Amino acid sequence: MGLTGERLQAIQSHLTSVPTISFIGGGNMAEAILAGLHASGHPGAKLKYSEPFQQRRDYMESKYPELVGSADSEPVLRGADVVVLAVKPQVLRQVLIDNRSALLQNPNTMIISIAAGITIKDMLKWLNPDQPVNMVRCMPNTPSLLGEGAFGLYATDVVSEQQCQMAENIMRAVAKEVVWVKDESLIDSVTGISGSGPAYFFLIMEAMQNAGMEAGLSAEDAKALTLQTCLGATRMAQTSEDDLATLRRKVTSPKGTTEAAINSMESNQIRDIMKQAVFAALHRGQELSRELGRD
Ligand SMILES: NC(=O)C1=CN([C@@H]2O[C@H](COP(=O)(O)OP(=O)(O)OC[C@H]3O[C@@H](n4cnc5c(N)ncnc54)[C@H](OP(=O)(O)O)[C@@H]3O)[C@@H](O)[C@H]2O)C=CC1
Ligand SMILES: O=C(O)[C@@H]1CCC=N1
Structure with a gap:
């Protein structure tokens, strides 16, 4: 019809x-x-x-x-x-x-x-x-x-x-x-977090998959567990009333396995590594503006 x-x-x-x-x-x-x-x-x-x-x-x-x-x-x-x-x-x-x-x-x-x-x-x-x-x-x-x-x-x-x-x-x-x-300059801050951000998570997931393989898992299983853990954690963070630090603490049993992992990350300056990465992207945005805006 x-x-x-x-x-x-x-x-x-x-x-x-x-x-x-x-x-x-x-x-x-x-x-x-x-x-x-x-x-x-x-x-x-x-x-x-x-x-x-x-x-x-x-x-x-x-x-x-x-x-x-x-x-x-x-x-x-x-x-x-x-x-x-x-x-x-x-x-x-x-x-x-x-x-x-x-x-x-x-x-x-x-x-x-x-x-x-x-x-x-x-x-x-x-x-x-x-x-x-x-x-x-x-x-x-x-x-x-x-x-x-x-x-x-x-x-x-x-x-x-x-x-x-x-x-x-x-x-x-x-x-x-x-x-x-x-403020337009904040677009560089957005770049540092979400514009470039997917690549940070791909790198972290790649590193987790590789660590899982070194720990004896197959590439397929290590990837599947990594990806679902990343997705599950994000969904929890999006839906929970708890802030990110509280959610982390809820996984971290005193003297348990997570505490051992988190202590390892903290002593390797994970927070500093992330801050430097975000600011490196932000500063590169500013640099591009100086380099290319001159003409
Ligand atoms: N990729 C990302 O995740 C993000 C990218 N951006 C921004 O998006 C923009 C594009 O990035 P991205 O897509 O990754 O880059 P790409 O290189 O993949 O895409 C740019 C495309 O534009 C083409 N191109 C070059 N000159 C012309 C022209 N005169 N007319 C029409 N097309 C032309 C290029 O062809 P050729 O290869 O032949 O030069 C290329 O295919 C960048 O400015 C980037 O800063 C922003 C946020 C995230
Ligand atoms: O790497 C870049 O320069 C572009 C902008 C943000 C993500 N990709």
Whole structure:
């Protein structure tokens, strides 16, 4: 049976109210957000990306045939409601200069940069607009592929409440946690925790799996136990009224096995190791801004 006029109208009106989101750059982070948005129900025809690297484009086209890919940015920028800058910080300046007129053609377009380190001030310097630009910085992370992202957002005063809400709604489709920061410099702090953070946990899980193997478990069992323990601990921490230190103490029987392990970690300065790692990422963000913002 065909669609009734009313149903057809409802679908058409939904489709026209759904923003067209165009990514410049179709790499790892773009893929995680694009795939997450599509899985959450965002129509593929309204998710576009430009990617000059043929091999990468072939991969994206075969894995996500419903999305709209292109070698050039110009066609994907035409008619975009939201543009996500998803290229490496090192090429962002050139991308903004090359796409200046397409990016500025519609004053209502919202430009969201996910690049680490590069400030809105520098992006505006390179865009050299003659009108206010709705510019947002977002620090996403790759678990957005599964709708499990943890994102930080920052917008300048130029961006309206309504536009901020739209940016948040888009990101909430792929992120369980979205925090707004009041000061742009805090995006570097978000990078240090959640932007780079998945890699810290992959490293810790890798080290736990290896230790389990050295202790006699098969690679498969060591990995399965590690992953489920990580997931179980996270779920407990998310649902419990206890704070993290209390949850830790509840596993740690006096003179027991956990105490022995925790004492070993404390004497190896685990807290310092984590603090130095987070600050190394944060400082690298600041350094990128100094290095690349000079031009
Ligand atoms: N990966 C992550 O976990 C996170 C990344 N980010 C940020 O996201 C951004 C992208 O990172 P990531 O996805 O990891 O990097 P990738 O290198 O995987 O992706 C960037 C892609 O952009 C392509 N590209 C280069 N120049 C252009 C151009 N002119 N037009 C369109 N595409 C172009 C690159 O092609 P080619 O390889 O040929 O240069 C590459 O495929 C970075 O700025 C990073 O700071 C933020 C949070 C987390
Ligand atoms: O490593 C990077 O620079 C990017 C930004 C945060 C995660 N990946």
